[in-house]
Amino acid sequence: MQNKGWKELELFYSVETSQHFLEMVYKNQDMEDPKRNSYKNGERFIFFLKHAEAFYKQAKIASLEIKPILLFYGMAQLLKACLLTTDPSYPSHTSVLAHGVTTRKRKKQNYRFYEDEVKVQRNGLCMHVVQSLFQLQGLRDERFSMKQLLSKIPEINKVLSFQRKQNPMVKAVVQDGLIWLPDDTANAYNMSSKRFVEHVEYHLNWTFCQENEGCLIFSSEQKEYQPSTSTSLLFELESETYFFPAERDRFLKLPELLVHYLIAYNLSMIARYETEWWYDLLLQCASDDYVLIQQFLHTAEVKFPYYIAQLLLQKKTS
Incomplete structure (x- = not known):
């Protein structure tokens, strides 16, 4: 790699x-x-x-x-x-x-x-x-x-966690032009699923599609699906895994x-x-x-x- x-x-x-x-x-x-x-x-x-x-x-x-x-x-x-x-x-x-x-x-x-x-x-x-x-x-x-x-x-x-610096994330899935987040992500934000969806739609300009198989499914602008241009999703290269911040103040829009x-x-x-x-x-x-x-x-x-x-x-x- x-x-x-x-x-x-x-x-x-x-x-x-x-x-x-x-x-x-x-x-x-x-x-x-x-x-x-x-x-x-x-x-x-x-x-x-x-x-x-x-x-x-x-x-x-x-x-x-x-x-x-x-x-x-x-x-x-x-x-x-x-x-x-x-x-x-x-x-x-x-x-x-x-x-x-x-x-x-x-x-x-x-x-x-x-x-x-x-x-x-x-x-x-x-x-x-x-x-x-x-x-x-x-x-x-x-x-x-x-x-x-x-x-x-x-x-x-991994380093931050080892050094006792909290930076919670949840795994996300980008598939077929959609972004899948575990529905328990709302719990990390101390919100109901409905309130969390509203929060994401307002602050990230994502569009809620449906809830399915324990996941909240969103669509977004094309740039959000690419690690090189996404301002909300995080990407680990070696494992090719997407992550989503599990705290509301972790979004920099960068x-x-x-x-x-x-x-x-x-x-x-x-x-x-x-x-x-x-x-x-x-x-x-x-x-x-x-x-x-x-x-x-x-x-x-x-x-x-x-x-x-x-x-x-x-x-x-x-």
Whole structure:
């Protein structure tokens, strides 16, 4: 599974193929002059992917001390490749070149990574991805804690549970264009089934279909059925299992790709500028942050390229 994402991304490593792919995507979005734009962006699209792969190859063999920096820059290059599918003129102005995220410059005494937060800026790569690639609104100046973000990654949940940090989830099934949730999920929300259905319909914009075989069955927008674009369902790659948060404050309305980007940004900044704290953590293994960070890096190394590949292949088949 580890190389699956890159094997699929390598399918695009031909100018002829990438130009045909981009032209088709531009036509599907009714963009002006798709042939000219695809000709202009074919090589750039490949270069972004190849540059990302170079970062990921180095990250794979790098020590933990510098791995976050390499992974973050690899993620940024992959997102830039994806942006060319929705914004043929990227970058049209310098404001979209910055990372688009900030974090506290000076870490407080007794700093804990798990309790740290990042802020999405009004301009930059992050906001451009949010708006152009995912068509999401309302995230300007939004703050997210590492606790919130890490809880969106099912692979991290085993670590959180082991560390006595509660992050309840229930298994969900995505089948035949429908989402099946166990009917006892309502109990986790301290709601009746009827109230839970109303809650989900209002907050997630899902549509209730029926109750069957101990499950509440919903339909939703197409993006919710794909792990790379879903903002509500969580996906564990190794087991290919979907999960649904079992607490109402666990919804961030963020696709997991952006969750990875935000966490990796914070870690890359720590690795670059908080050297004393960073090496104290890595050498002493004194806090639970060490295992959380290690597990996140291992997961992101595999999962982020896989999601990017799925995102691009979905555009090819749509």
